[in-house]
Amino acid sequence: MFKNIRHYGVCLHRYAGLMMTLFLVVAGLTGSIIAFYDPLDQMVSPQLYQVSESDKRLQMIDPLVLRERLLAKYPEIQVQWVPLKPTDNKAIRFSITPSINPSTGESYQLTYDELFVNPYTGDIQGKRMRGKISDGIENLIPFLFKLHYQLALGQVGAYLMGVIGLLWTIDCFIGACLTFPRKTRQQAAQKEKRASRFIWLKRWLPAWKIRMHSTNRYKLNFDLHRAVGLWTWGMLFVLAWSSVAFNLNKEVYQPVMHFLFETQEMRPEALRQLQPNQHPHLSYAEAKSVAERYLNVYNPQHLRQVQPFGMSYLPKLGVYQYRFVSNQDISSSRGNTRLFIHADTGKIVDVYVPLGKASGDTFTTWIRTLHMADCWGVPFKIFISVMGIVLSMLSVTGFIIWFRKRQAQR
Template sequence: MKLNWRKQFFRIHRITGLIAGAILLLLSISGSILVFSDEIDHALEANAYHVTPGTQKQPLAQLLLHAKQSLPGKTPYLFFVRLPQAPDESAIIRAEYAADYKVYLFMNPYTGQVVHQHANKGYFTGFVLYLHFTLLSGKTGVKIMLITGILLFLSVLTGIWVYRGAIGKVLTFRVKLEWGNRTRRWRNLHRIIGVWALLFNALIAFTGIMLQLKVLDARKTTPKEYVEVPVKVDYDQLLAKAEAQIPGFRVMGIRPPKKAGDPIRFLGHAHEAAIWGTYSSSVNFDAGTGLVKKTVNFSQAAFGDKFAACIAPLHFGNYGGIALKILYSLLALTPGILSVSGFLIWYRRKFIIKTHQF
């Protein structure tokens, strides 16, 4: 018997879409929100991000000490997520207790006062982000989301095969919506949205899988209790030294050593393209001597490093202006729309048409 490849691909396309459907709807809504996470955060918590400028900023080591003293219980790993980039900006420090529990402290760089703090799930977009990657279920949720991403990618690939004959017709507007036709409305809607969102959904599925693998890797083992590593050098002196290592280098964050032997990492950018992120270039220093151990000028990075760096920006759409974000936000809804329309097509064929045949 000759194998009907189109039928087999259609079956895989239908099954993967139906299995992942409900979660894809959730991912679509949460992903559409997360495109504007920065704008939402600054609108909801404006007082956390801005301070009244003073005359003299406190030393960076002193800010870390104030952050440590403000947190009860065991000492977490502390690092600067974002240094102030303007006189009225807060310094943001992250305290890492575990993969699923982090605390963000917004500090006045002039007084050392903690002006605001919240846990990674204690603010709106943080909750949505945690939901998006873990289903609020830790490692189990991460695995479910990883499988969903793989199913979406398979659905896109099989969809290319199934609808290959319609791609040209859709892109040249020869396939009409026909909303008044009960037989064709959902099928045509599914086809039109699926074709126009084809490349985007393939991109989102692939980058989502890569990010989920990183999230899963962070939860492979239960982390040991953090032991603070002594730092014998001055962060402020190293900051000036780091910015002199790479032409145009702007330090955005600082990571102290997490374990003995680790360097102090100054992360930022030298005005590279936004698609590589804002922490792509770096200068590493020895925590004991302050000597430069490694310098990464990302404009000269290898293809593999650039590929890895663009995964998150490509997934979240935060590498362009507001027009790109609006486009991303709208396209992010398409997996959910496709899952609903795909379900309705399946339901109609499975139950309504069969029922009317008897």
């Protein structure tokens, strides 16, 4: 019985690995680069980000004012997300979506989806279609991000990478189980004894070792695949399951997490207040004032605002989302604490706390933050970059193991 289960496990691990090899190599290599997305993008495209020293002597313009100026100058665009965090003397990057042409009722066709605005003068320093590598070198890092996230194939590629992430998550457990030592008659006879667990661990220990002195290349390749996979198993699982969270969030991740853990959901009475609204009564500035006043007066759930991160309008729900870095965030640079403000009444509809309120959301916050290397500074970014190379190495060594065995069988 055990032999049959192990045989099926080997087959699943082998063929799942073969299916994922190319995708994981691409994801690993691109991930090792985009762990340093912002500094690399600024290095490759300095003309988009750099602000002159003379401009820095001026007072910084409120990002909400910059948004209004953009909308007045370009009626064909929408700016739903507004970054509110200080940009360290760099241009502000606004994400752009097309607005509706009133004469045709259809969306405008845009040749760009990002605008870079000087926060001191309001001048536009550049435009680009994010990830369109044919437009020039300034799209290199965004292209690598799209390659990592969706193979640069749009939504179809995102779903495909989500399926790969799900298969990878399952394969993490199969691969780990295959490293366990096989049962022996002696161990079966001693399984009731307390000492048997130590015997089992002692027999499992070689799986964690690499025979560096071995002259057999196959053994060295096999040890690299098995031992390094065990050493990094926890982080590999985090990367795999968080990939499902990014790419198949509503389809797979949320239902599974809701079944296994407690998660924050908008209250039914709050949901009844919401409906699609394309023309909100409150402006962005008014919604921001409501959020700041609420945080200063009520201090909900002992939240302390460290700094604002950004805000957006969600027309499908008719609410503003105000995001800020709080004492309940892991990252000090990317705020995940959120207030939802009714766009007509100005009432606080709901509060989302990333840590401590619901176990499922705490887990999700951690794995997303770890995947994006958004904590613990440069050392952890280097670690994630190395993990990308390790992932590629594991995929290649797994392919070599299969190829050598197939040659031997022939």
